[in-house]
Amino acid sequence: MSTSSEDVRDPQASLRDLEMMLDAITDQAIIKLGPGGEVVRWSRSAQAMTGYEQREMLGRPVAVLHTPEDREAGLAGQELETVRRDGRRTFQGWRLRKNGERFLAQVTLTPVREQDGTVGGFVKTLKDVTESARAESLFHGLLESAPDAMLIVGQDARIVLANRQTETLFGFERDELTGREIEVLVPARFRSRHIGHRDGFLHDPRMRPMGAGLELYGLRRDGTEFPVEISLSPLETAEGRLVAAAIRDVTERRETEQRLQRQRDEILELSTPVIQVWDKILVLPIIGTLDTLRATRLTEGLLEKIARTQAEVAILDISGVPTIDTQVAQHLLKTVQAAALMGTVSIMSGVRPETAQSMVHLGIDMGRLRSRNTLQDALQLALAILAERAGTAAAATRALSTGEGR
Structure with a gap:
């Protein structure tokens, strides 16, 4: 009858293989303890982590690795009793290397039970978690x-x-x-x-x-x-x-942004006031540079004023505008067109010679917008327009009256 090689394999060879496998584990120290906590086996990884050689540790209590205060408190014995009673446990605490340097270890302690259930020893693993704990502490601090x-x-x-x-x-x-x-x-x-x-x-x-x-x-x-x-x-x-x-x-x-926005709105309203200078005549003096936001507010303010006063003529005085470019001209034209839809005639005043030349050079077509050099001239034109409209209206009324008499 043949016998397999596994059946006749030397138990000592199997033990050596096991020890080689344990020595291959480099990130954890693996220690075999007797029933009283004395060191029975000491892996190479334990030597590398603690600095103690195997001959220095065999037979000695594992409490050698504990700090003096923990040895005095009997912590090693307490851990063994806890594991003997409750089974495998994991602890964390400070341990000592041979040179006296402390390191934070994550310790797993597992009981080794005999066939009758008694604890015949322990397997203890230690993992150095000093750096990870330090990083975690730094992270929590930050x-x-x-x-x-x-x-x-x-x-x-x-x-x-x-x-x-x-x-x-x-x-x-x-x-x-x-x-x-x-x-x-x-x-x-x-x-x-x-x-x-x-x-x-x-x-x-x-x-x-x-x-x-x-x-x-x-x-x-x-x-x-x-x-x-x-x-x-x-x-x-x-x-x-x-x-x-x-x-x-x-x-x-x-709150600060909202307050600043309200202040900007108030400044815009002050910088583009719509003034009623005569019955049905409004003047909008424009001072400074026109941008999209200001032009929008300008148009809205003018249209609201026209609706309230039923104005028939609006004078846009641009004597305070430093430059007229295509964008500014477009803003003005939109304002004039919006006013025209409400039946209001617009007049531009304050057109300086250099402004007129610039508009011609840029090819800006202001359409049928009437213009005058000064605000006084614009007011005279506005009064003439009102008189003309009034005469036209009176003539229309007389014509209607005459027609009804017949």
């Missing part, structure tokens, strides 16, 4: 020192971390936010839209402002809303991709 509310959100849109500024801004405690969906901080009427923005970012993660061009609002714990500005950044971590959201309260900035 998060806490950020001037804005900072949130770290997972792929499932649930909050992983929140800093102190988030508590201040939203009124929630951090523990209340952790594990909840980010939409808890968004007003109900915006939540469906916010989910679309959030999913869009996760599909194409890159640093960018959220909802560019839109007005975004946050929701405090007390139910009050406030305008916010949000910047998003992807974070690649060992646990997968996370999203960092920086949230800033822009209430004060919005």
Whole structure:
């Protein structure tokens, strides 16, 4: 009867193979302990991590790696008793290298049970997490020192971390936010839209402002809303991709912008006043450069005044306009055309010789717009137009009266 090579293989050779496999693990120290916590086997990775050679550690208690304060407190024995009673456990704490240097270790301790169920020893692994802990501590420090509310959100849109500024801004405690969906901080009427923005970012993660061009609002714990500005950044971590959201309260900035806009509007109204100088005659003195916004306000103000006063003549005085270009001319023509639709005749005054030459050179056609050199001349023309209209109206009235007498 033949016997397979596996059946007759030397157990010592199998043990050597196992030790070689354990020695190939370089990121963790692997230690076999006896029932009392003494070192039975010491891997090369343990030697590389701690600086102790195998001959220095065999038979010695593993508490040699603990700090003096932990040895005095009997921490190593407490860990062994916990694992003996409860099974495999993971701990984290400071350990010592041979040269006295401390390192933060993530320790996994597993009991090795005999056939009768008693614990005959332990397998202990140590992983040096000093650098990752330092990086995590630095990250948390940066998060806490950020001037804005900072949130770290997972792929499932649930909050992983929140800093102190988030508590201040939203009124929630951090523990209340952790594990909840980010939409808890968004007003109900915006939540469906916010989910679309959030999913869009996760599909194409890159640093960018959220909802560019839109007005975004946050929701405090007390139910009050406030305008916010949000910047998003992807974070690649060992646990997968996370999203960092920086949230800033822009209430004060919005109020400042609105106040400045009101001031600009008031200045525009003062810089383009529509003056009623005579019954049915308006004068619009234009001073300074015309841009699109100002020209729009100019036209709106003139038309409103025409509607209120039933004016029949509007004088556009451009003596205060430094230059006339094609764009300015187009703005003026639009104003004149809008006034004509309301039955008002427009007159341009203050056309200086250089302005007239410039308009001719540019080929600007002002159509049938009447013009005069001075405001006085324009007023005289306006009165003549009114008299002419009045005479025409009187003649029409007489004609109607005569016709009715017959």
